[in-house]
Amino acid sequence: MGPSMLACLLHGYQQPAGAANGEIAGSGLLPPGVIHANLMTGLLNLEQQMQLDAGRLVGARQVASPHYNSRPQGEQPSLLVIHNISLPPGEFGGPWIDALFTGTLDPDAHPYFAEIAALRVSAHCLIRRDGEIVQYVPFNQRAWHAGVSCWQGRESCNDFSIGIELEGTDVLPYTDAQYQSLTRVTRLLMQHYPLTAENITGHSDIAPQRKTDPGAAFDWQRYRQMITEAASMEDPGA
Ligand SMILES: [Zn+2]
Numbered sequence: 001m002g003p004s005m006l007a008c009l010l011h012g013y014q015q016p017a018g019a020a021n022g023e024i025a026g027s028g029l030l031p032p033g034v035i036h037a038n039l040m041t042g043l044l045n046l047e048q049q050m051q052l053d054a055g056r057l058v059g060a061r062q063v064a065s066p067h068y069n070s071r072p073q074g075e076q077p078s079l080l081v082i083h084n085i086s087l088p089p090g091e092f093g094g095p096w097i098d099a100l101f102t103g104t105l106d107p108d109a110h111p112y113f114a115e116i117a118a119l120r121v122s123a124h125c126l127i128r129r130d131g132e133i134v135q136y137v138p139f140n141q142r143a144w145h146a147g148v149s150c151w152q153g154r155e156s157c158n159d160f161s162i163g164i165e166l167e168g169t170d171v172l173p174y175t176d177a178q179y180q181s182l183t184r185v186t187r188l189l190m191q192h193y194p195l196t197a198e199n200i201t202g203h204s205d206i207a208p209q210r211k212t213d214p215g216a217a218f219d220w221q222r223y224r225q226m227i228t229e230a231a232s233m234e235d236p237g238a
Contacts, residue, residue, distance in 0.1 A: 055138030065136035067122035079161035131177030170215020
């Protein structure tokens with residue numbers, strides 16, 4: 001057993017089942033109408049457009065990455081991994097993330113790029129600071145976002161997960177538009193794949209020795225509350 005497997009087992013053992021979910025769904029803190037009103041402006045009209053077609057988000061900007069392969073036979077995505085990325089680190093809005101994920105990053109364009117330009121990595125989606133969604137790999141394919149990783153005792157999370165990158169850093173708050181886009185995509189994925197609210201985690205949770213993203217800046221409670229509220233709007237009788 002190698003160190004990574006040991007770490008995997010240890011981490012899996014420490015992972016409480018269904019942790020960090022289930023207590024946030026209640027209506028305790030804010031009157032439901034307030035939350036609904038806030039969300040409706042950002043979610044409802046956009047959800048009408050959001051659909052999947054052969055693993056692609058209709059309406060998202062599609063940028064084809066060569067950095068993917070097939071999932072194992074019969075494997076459906078059952079885990080959602082939240083990441084962050086910014087290139088150069090701490091700078092937003094440039095073309096560099098698309099370049100990295102398509103294998104075209106110029107190693108000379110910035111000192112940091114020389115370290116990473118040869119990496120063959122991708123994610124299924126990126127959500128930019130303004131909420132724009134860019135898709136690099138269809139959800140039914142295996143993107144290369146997780147690396148050496150482990151979720152509840154199972155290694156190689158790329159096999160069975162979807163990776164979504166938020167343009168950002170571990171410490172700078174993510175934008176309202178990012179939370180809204182992420183919530184919309186999450187609900188869509190939960191409707192199409194065997195993916196539950198309990199099976200959403202951060203890169204830092206599946207690769208704790210190596211990764212820190214999405215960082216303390218990511219408000220898990222807010223995200224989970226938005227998922228719950230979005231679900232209740234989809235099915236008001238529930
Ligand atoms: Zn990551």
